[in-house]
Each structure stands twice: as C-alpha cells, then as structure tokens.
Amino acid sequence: xxxxxxxxxxxxxxxxxxxxxxxxxxxxxxxxxxxxxxxxxxxxxxxxxxxxxxxxxxxxxxxxxxxxxxxxxxxxxxxxxxxxxxxxxxxxxxxxxxxxxxxxxxxxxxxxxxxxxxxxxxxxx
DNA sequence: CTTCTGACGAAAT
DNA sequence: CATTTCGCCAGAA
Numbered sequence: 001x002x003x004x005x006x007x008x009x010x011x012x013x014x015x016x017x018x019x020x021x022x023x024x025x026x027x028x029x030x031x032x033x034x035x036x037x038x039x040x041x042x043x044x045x046x047x048x049x050x051x052x053x054x055x056x057x058x059x060x061x062x063x064x065x066x067x068x069x070x071x072x073x074x075x076x077x078x079x080x081x082x083x084x085x086x087x088x089x090x091x092x093x094x095x096x097x098x099x100x101x102x103x104x105x106x107x108x109x110x111x112x113x114x115x116x117x118x119x120x121x122x123x124x125x
Numbered sequence: 126c127t128t129c130t131g132a133c134g135a136a137a138t
Numbered sequence: 139c140a141t142t143t144c145g146c147c148a149g150a151a
Contacts, residue, residue, distance in 0.1 A: 004148085004149095005148065005149095036147070036148095037146095038146065039147075039148070042147095042148070088139070
C-alpha cells in the first residue's frame, strides 16, 4: 500500500487549538514527526466545507493570513473569537499564540510530556 | 522520468 | 516592515 501521508493526525492536532488562539503551520508540524509545514497546509486544503476542524486558527509563521479566496472569512472568524491583529494585518503572537496541546492529546498520542514542552518552548524564541 | 505547483518558512535584500 | 529567493516535498500533469 502506498505510504501516503495521513491527514488525520494533522486534523486532530489542529483541533487542539482553542478558540481565541492561533497557531502557525510550522507549529503544528513541529509536533508531528515527519510532517512539514507545507504538508500541514496540504492537509487543510483538502478539508471540505462544513468541517468542524478549526482551520481558520492556522496562519503563517509571520502571523499573516495566507492569501487565498477565503482569507477574509478567516480573518472574520478569528476576530469574532477575540484574536488581536497588528497594524500590518498579522496575528499578534504576543497576545494570541497557541499555548500547546492538551495533556489529553499528549496521552492519547503517547508522546513524552517533557519533550512536548520543549517543543512548545521553542515557539517562543 | 521530468516539471510544476502549492492554505510554508527562514534568510537575504 | 515588505518582497524576493531558495529549500522543501508530496501530488498532479
């Protein structure tokens, strides 16, 4: 069977980003071995309308909303959740950066809690 | 097989 | 800051 990249794990992790916070494609990828930011974007691009996955909470590493047809809808949703933006239109990371996955996710995926904390700490550098 | 294309990102300019 | 350049890599053509 072709070793195709699985979207499921990406969706599960994106679902961990709570309302009012935002994460970058790279942040999501950093927690999934073998997955790159580009792959995260690819996975989200395959989502169908009406999905429950909070795709709108994922933006570029700069905080900018990736330019695409529904960028306006994404900004609208983030604003309605209370996410603050900088004058240049990018998400203000100092105020709304994702704090990291829940203990539930760590356990369910059998990940080392300390390692996960290290990765999350890297985001703030 | 080769080429092109991204819901990317870091570094250079 | 904003833009460009280059590396990246799974799919599609």
